[in-house]
């Protein structure tokens with residue numbers, strides 16, 4: 598039976614550190630505040646928004662929602678970004694994506710000040726990750742995956758890490774973070790041939806497909822350390838990771854559960870970025 602890498606343990610430590618920082622900021626009259634930009638009323642966005650606001654309240658961060666019409670133009674959204682850049686009461690900005698198709702997302706991403714870009718949408722913050730510079734804001738989910746590995750003292754130097762995802766929000770920045778820790782990194786995707794052969798030989802496998810229970814025992818060995826980033830619904834409508842957890846957790850060395858794994862750390866990372874942005878103001 599694998600060691601379970603629980604996200605809550607890691608998230609609680611991040612929150613504990615944040616509490617001290619927030620107290621210090623408040624003593625100096627600064628209140629860390631997250632601006633949430635939401636276009637329209639997509640139920641997934643609203644549910645994520647509620648969960649973020651609840652987490653903000655628990656820890657003493659303020660959240661202000663900027664709800665706008667789904668039909669707003671690119672120019673109007675850029676103007677909102679500029680307004681938030683100049684608003685001294687807003688420490689960091691989270692904008693729900695994907696944006697509606699008529700919006701030029703690249704232009705909007707560039708309009709937000711990198712210093713308020715707590716979810717790493719600005720190309721400058723992404724570029725920093727690729728340069729090995731962690732002084733900007735890293736994308737929250739790959740950073741959450743890294744925090745779990747580091748918190749559980751998983752040695753990455755010289756280890757073979759396989760990441761199954763090549764998106765700009767997940768696989769690519771995560772590969773750079775792994776390289777910074779001297780891992781040997783392979784990125785796989787939907788055109789990769791012989792995926793089980795590749796993942797089975799790896800020391801660490803990060804899965805981020807969004808396909809419930811896709812990875813069974815044939816993808817892993819008893820030495821595998823599995824970080825499951827995928828979140829989707831299985832055939833019974835239950836929340837599931839990409840890994841067939843009941844089966845695979847019997848085989849491998851370490852594994853993150855879903856729910857209760859990477860996802861539970863991601864929000865804490867986001868909030869820690871808001872606090873950091875407020876400290877830098």
Ligand code: NAP
Pocket residue numbers: 738761762763764766767768785786787788789792805806807808826827828829859860861863
């Ligand atoms: P995405 O852009 O759709 O990326 C999926 C990746 O999986 C792509 O690189 C795709 O390859 C690859 N893939 C799909 N089918 C495959 C197959 N059969 N074999 C090998 N690779 C395959 O999705 P995303 O936005 O990166 O998100 C991925 C998952 O992470 C989703 O479940 C999402 O819910 C979850 N997520 C979790 C968190 C969290 O906090 N835990 C946060 C964000 C997202 P191609 O590039 O070739 O298409």
